Amino acid sequence: MSIHPFLQINVFSTDPLLGNPLAVVLQADGLSEARMAAFARWTNLSETTFVSTPTDPRADYRVRIFTTLGELPFAGHPTLGSCHAWLANGGMPHGGEIVQECGIGLVRIRRDASGVAFEAPPLRREGPLEPALHARVRAGLGVAADDLMDAQWVDNGPPWLAVRLRSRAAVLAVRPDYVALEGLMVGVFAACDANDGVDAQFESRAFIAGEAAPEDPVTGSLNAGIARWLLREGSSPDRYVISQGTVLGRAGRVQVERVGETVWIGGACVTCIEGSVTL
Structure with missing residues (x-):
């Protein structure tokens, strides 16, 4: 067993009860894929994310995204909510923009007074x-x-x-x-x-x-x-x-x-x- 910082984030609304909730586990290095998947099933939210040290030196952090059924290479509200949680937990980007590593590769994220935004990935x-x-x-x-x-x-x-x-x-x-x-x-x-x-x-x-x-x-x-x-x-x-x-x-x-x-x-x-x- 290990203890990890945990946040639940409301995404796409300023009202805490009117957006899309996301469970975020920080400092998730060392957690097995099976353990991540089990916790995502337990939260029973549309997505649960696990933020860890990136494997790509160009990235600020790595995120893995799980639904109740399995892992996704990318998803939007988990990207924004995970970035918000990472920043709230003291995360410091290398440059002006934040770079997330996930299943589809590197995703650029910007922040301003209205919130955070990700660069829409190309269509596969x-x-x-x-x-x-x-x-x-x-x-x-x-x-x-x-x-x-x-x-x-x-x-x-x-x-x-x-x-x-x-x-x-x-x-x-x-x-x-x-x-x-x-x-x-x-x-x-x-x-x-x-x-x-x-x-x-x-x-x-x-x-x-x-x-x-x-x-x-x-x-x-x-x-x-x-x-x-x-x-x-x-x-x-x-x-x-x-x-x-x-x-x-x-x-x-x-x-x-x-x-x-x-x-x-x-x-x-x-x-x-x-x-x-x-x-």
């Missing part, structure tokens, strides 16, 4: 879905053909595919069949209009069939992939906000900004629980 897979998969996803979401505008791969580590719907109302109305979507990570999103009365330009939802909590409250990796899609096609401004978590009673806000060729995905982080954990 993009483009339209295969016809059979397209039909399966539409049926699994229960979406009318007239409401579905497009569907594309936005795989940036987690194998997300995203479905663009005609309206925010259509996004909020989705009631997925998780059996039909088994094995898939599916996001839905739509542009908001003035009649929606929300302080965001887009609304999104994220579904992970097989997870203990199959709808994720606020999802950085999905929205990073959607941002790559929208900005590539010129379907969004260089700076915008995505609302997520509405159906779950959350008020997540994901900040997207393109600076030159770099796309930044950010949001607020709040420490809710701080102490130690024995593993």
Whole structure:
């Protein structure tokens, strides 16, 4: 058994109860993969992270990201929450930006008065879905053909595919069949209009069939992939906000900004629980 600093962070909302919670174990060197996975199952959160000494000298720290089902090479709210926890525990970056080492390699992170933001990783897979998969996803979401505008791969580590719907109302109305979507990570999103009365330009939802909590409250990796899609096609401004978590009673806000060729995905982080954990 070993004792480690532990924090639970609320990500993508300034209200501690309206974002996406993340469990962070610091000084995790020496913990086995099996022990990490067991603790992630025990927390029963969408993700639990373990921060340790980097293996790459260019990185400030290394993070491993676990869901209740297994390890992810990258995820958005764990990246932001882990960085926030590392900084709160006295972490000092080598330079002006913070560099995180994770399963997809090195991820740049910046911080400012509004919170922290990561550089959206390149898409490992993009483009339209295969016809059979397209039909399966539409049926699994229960979406009318007239409401579905497009569907594309936005795989940036987690194998997300995203479905663009005609309206925010259509996004909020989705009631997925998780059996039909088994094995898939599916996001839905739509542009908001003035009649929606929300302080965001887009609304999104994220579904992970097989997870203990199959709808994720606020999802950085999905929205990073959607941002790559929208900005590539010129379907969004260089700076915008995505609302997520509405159906779950959350008020997540994901900040997207393109600076030159770099796309930044950010949001607020709040420490809710701080102490130690024995593993």
